Amino acid sequence: MKKVYIFMGPPGCGKGTQTAHLADFLNLPHIDTGALLRAEIAAETPDGIEAKRKIDKGQLVPVELVGRVIKNRLLKEDAQNGYILDGFPRSMEQTKILERIQEEIGLDVQNVAFYFDIENHALVERLVNRRSCPVCGKIYNIISNKPKVEGKCDIEGADLIQRTDDNEETAKLRFITYEEQTKPILDYFRSKGILHTINADQSIEAVWNEVKEFIID
Ligand code: AP5
Numbered sequence: 001m002k003k004v005y006i007f008m009g010p011p012g013c014g015k016g017t018q019t020a021h022l023a024d025f026l027n028l029p030h031i032d033t034g035a036l037l038r039a040e041i042a043a044e045t046p047d048g049i050e051a052k053r054k055i056d057k058g059q060l061v062p063v064e065l066v067g068r069v070i071k072n073r074l075l076k077e078d079a080q081n082g083y084i085l086d087g088f089p090r091s092m093e094q095t096k097i098l099e100r101i102q103e104e105i106g107l108d109v110q111n112v113a114f115y116f117d118i119e120n121h122a123l124v125e126r127l128v129n130r131r132s133c134p135v136c137g138k139i140y141n142i143i144s145n146k147p148k149v150e151g152k153c154d155i156e157g158a159d160l161i162q163r164t165d166d167n168e169e170t171a172k173l174r175f176i177t178y179e180e181q182t183k184p185i186l187d188y189f190r191s192k193g194i195l196h197t198i199n200a201d202q203s204i205e206a207v208w209n210e211v212k213e214f215i216i217d
């Protein structure tokens with residue numbers, strides 16, 4: 001049975017930071033729907049143009065679009081040994097879509113979900129201070145997780161960029177979307193007995209240690 005690790009939690013809780021690390025640790029693909037959608041935006045595809053309209057308003061991208069993007073990604077060769085989902089599913093409808101895609105692909109999978117528990121008020125500062133590398137995607141924070149050289153990626157040396165949705169106004173809308181549409185699916189995963197709650201309000205290393213405990217378990 002192949003393992004599928006599903007990471008959930010509010011904007012800025014540390015999903016991307018921890019899943020990138022976990023992907024290296026387990027040698028499994030890190031599938032980040034936000035990053036996949038931003039790649040569509042950068043390529044100016046019709047999906048990208050539609051996604052941008054929603055992302056800029058802090059709303060979920062239409063379910064058909066994100067379902068198509070995720071299915072194409074899960075069909076790739078590197079996802080046949082299991083995978084790590086970062087930011088998908090984000091609604092009950094998407095949860096059902098994931099289950100349907102998994103059935104269609106026919107890979108025998110066991111889903112394990114992680115909920116990064118942290119109060120929203122702690123997160124705006126993380127979001128507005130986030131920077132990332134446009135080449136390798138590595139995530140930094142100009143306060144808590146600085147690059148070695150200001151403004152440059154440690155690995156690629158590229159100029160770091162800021163996401164357009166990482167401003168206070170859009171962040172607040174993203175929190176509302178999370179509370180209304182994503183949080184309810186925690187109960188679904190809990191009822192299936194596959195949800196692990198992680199205290200995300202601690203250092204990056206301490207969060208990693210908690211995640212690792214459940215992975216190695
Ligand atoms: P997405 O890109 O997934 O954004 P998000 O869910 O809002 O989450 P973030 O990526 O902002 O935060 P994160 O939890 O990954 O935190 P990170 O590790 O970077 O989605 C963007 C948009 O795309 C959505 O709003 C939606 O419109 C659309 N979308 C995506 N998926 C979709 C779906 N399934 N359906 C429909 N639409 C979808 O960390 C944040 C910062 O904090 C960094 O600076 C980091 O260095 C720092 N940090 C991390 N951990 C710690 C720590 N422990 N202590 C201190 N600082 C820390």
Ligand code: MG
Pocket residue numbers: 015016017032034086
């Ligand atoms: Mg992320």
